[in-house]
Amino acid sequence: MNILHASSEVFPYSKTGGLADATAALARAQAAAGHTVTLVTPLYRSIRDAFPGLEPLGQAEPPARVWRLEPEPNLTVLFVDQPEWFDRDRLYGHADDAERFIFFSKCVSRLAKRTEIVHAHDWQSGLVMPLLTDVPVGKVFTIHNAAYQGRFPADKFELTGLPESFFDWRQLEFHGDVSFLKGGIVCADLVTTVSPRYARELLTKEYGCGLKGVFQSRGDALVGVLNGVDYTEWNTTDNPHLAAAYSGDSPGGKAANKHALQRELGLPELVDVPLLGNISRFTDQKGIDILLGALEELLGGGVVFQFVGLGSGDPLLEQAMSGLAKRHPDRVAVQIGYDTGLAHRIEAGSDFYVMPSRFEPCGLNQLYSLRYGSVPVVRATGGLDDSVIDLGQGDALATGIKFTDYSAEALGQALGRALALYARPKRLAKVRDNGMRADFSWGQTTAEYERLYAKIKKPAA
Numbered sequence: 001m002n003i004l005h006a007s008s009e010v011f012p013y014s015k016t017g018g019l020a021d022a023t024a025a026l027a028r029a030q031a032a033a034g035h036t037v038t039l040v041t042p043l044y045r046s047i048r049d050a051f052p053g054l055e056p057l058g059q060a061e062p063p064a065r066v067w068r069l070e071p072e073p074n075l076t077v078l079f080v081d082q083p084e085w086f087d088r089d090r091l092y093g094h095a096d097d098a099e100r101f102i103f104f105s106k107c108v109s110r111l112a113k114r115t116e117i118v119h120a121h122d123w124q125s126g127l128v129m130p131l132l133t134d135v136p137v138g139k140v141f142t143i144h145n146a147a148y149q150g151r152f153p154a155d156k157f158e159l160t161g162l163p164e165s166f167f168d169w170r171q172l173e174f175h176g177d178v179s180f181l182k183g184g185i186v187c188a189d190l191v192t193t194v195s196p197r198y199a200r201e202l203l204t205k206e207y208g209c210g211l212k213g214v215f216q217s218r219g220d221a222l223v224g225v226l227n228g229v230d231y232t233e234w235n236t237t238d239n240p241h242l243a244a245a246y247s248g249d250s251p252g253g254k255a256a257n258k259h260a261l262q263r264e265l266g267l268p269e270l271v272d273v274p275l276l277g278n279i280s281r282f283t284d285q286k287g288i289d290i291l292l293g294a295l296e297e298l299l300g301g302g303v304v305f306q307f308v309g310l311g312s313g314d315p316l317l318e319q320a321m322s323g324l325a326k327r328h329p330d331r332v333a334v335q336i337g338y339d340t341g342l343a344h345r346i347e348a349g350s351d352f353y354v355m356p357s358r359f360e361p362c363g364l365n366q367l368y369s370l371r372y373g374s375v376p377v378v379r380a381t382g383g384l385d386d387s388v389i390d391l392g393q394g395d396a397l398a399t400g401i402k403f404t405d406y407s408a409e410a411l412g413q414a415l416g417r418a419l420a421l422y423a424r425p426k427r428l429a430k431v432r433d434n435g436m437r438a439d440f441s442w443g444q445t446t447a448e449y450e451r452l453y454a455k456i457k458k459p460a461a
């Protein structure tokens with residue numbers, strides 16, 4: 001099939017979160033499966049310097065330069081170059097984000113006409129779906145996080161160039177504003193999200209982010225497909241970021257990574273103390289508030305463990321995390337910032353990976369932690385629930401620990417179960433081994449998308 005993806009971030013060219021990893025890996029997996037895949041993304045500042053292989057392709061309409069790169073067979077990445085909109089430090093959070101991503105979506109819709117499937121991701125590319133209304137292509141829209149909706153004042157609607165009839169509550173209008181995410185949801189042939197449980201959660205008031213009714217109106221056209229992991233990027237056997245290689249068959253090297261991590265972050269290099277890890281955007285979503293509460297409680301109670309955290313975001317959460325590390329320098333180490341190498345080393349060096357999200361569409365870090373032998377402790381929501389098997393299911397199957405209530409107490413209890421597991425090395429080794437052998441590669445995701453695409457593909461003109 002001829003597939004075109006539109007994404008506002010693609011690893012390794014740009015990234016703020018899981019969207020970049022997921023779109024890059026899906027496109028690569030589809031290309032490897034023999035499809036002809038094009039990925040369209042903005043040319044942000046510094047991409048051209050970092051990737052000298054970029055070749056000029058020509059002009060897009062509306063006026064933009066387009067650069068192309070063929071990182072592997074069957075895969076072309078097209079970069080939309082419009083310095084006024086994209087030559088900036090931050091990817092998002094600018095006063096003119098509506099203009100920027102209307103522009104991007106228009107470029108994509110012009111580039112998309114000769115493909116069979118156009119697959120747009122998240123609000124930044126949502127308008128691609130209505131912009132292709134009369135074009136005979138199969139239209140797929142994937143929601144990686146419904147909390148980010150691209151909602152702007154009504155006067156921005158005119159810039160889309162769409163007929164006035166699209167500014168209607170059944171289309172893009174949302175409480176008097178224009179919603180790019182809603183445009184994607186209502187105008188796509190098929191709406192997917194990144195885990196089956198999150199697809200069900202979107203139909204509820206608690207998780208539907210105000211769009212419950214819109215999701216319900218799509219019926220069977222809303223489908224959850226769990227993301228995969230790009231194991232060429234996230235692996236423990238051939239990884240320049242790690243101190244030592246290890247695997248399920250030869251797990252010994254994990255200890256060296258733990259030591260190296262303790263040394264790197266200035267924690268005492270203790271062998272028998274369980275080490276917990278977390279890597280997050282510090283937002284309300286990620287459960288940093290209950291994480292802080294649970295850690296304080298355990299530290300106050302004299303429970304012996306170490307914790308390493310990496311993240312950035314909300315300044316108050318940054319301060320609270322740094323403050324915890326300052327008060328407990330031999331137990332807690334926190335790095336504020338964004339550091340891919342350290343993210344790999346935390347996954348490899350920690351015994352447990354803590355992910356207490358309030359909601360989690362798919363979540364990638366718990367999938368990485370499974371492969372890295374860092375037993376995930378997760379709240380049973382979204383993709384976390386779909387990808388981790390709790391200890392209660394028996395040692396033959398268990399890969400991690402789950403809890404349900406969104407509270408510091410419930411997380412504290414789950415961490416208590418983790419520390420009890422640590423005290424039983426044989427059982428810990430079994431659970432860790434189950435996780436390391438679990439396979440979340442993109443093969444299954446790609447196969448599921450092939451099936452879904454076939455349903456909506458338009459007959460050749």
Ligand code: ADP
Binds near residue numbers: 310311337338366
């Ligand atoms: P989300 O997309 O909601 O942030 P995911 O778990 O799906 O959450 O994906 C997060 C991705 O971003 C992972 O690859 C993770 O390692 C990475 N990441 C998040 N914060 C940081 C950070 N501070 N430093 C390095 N990588 C980070």
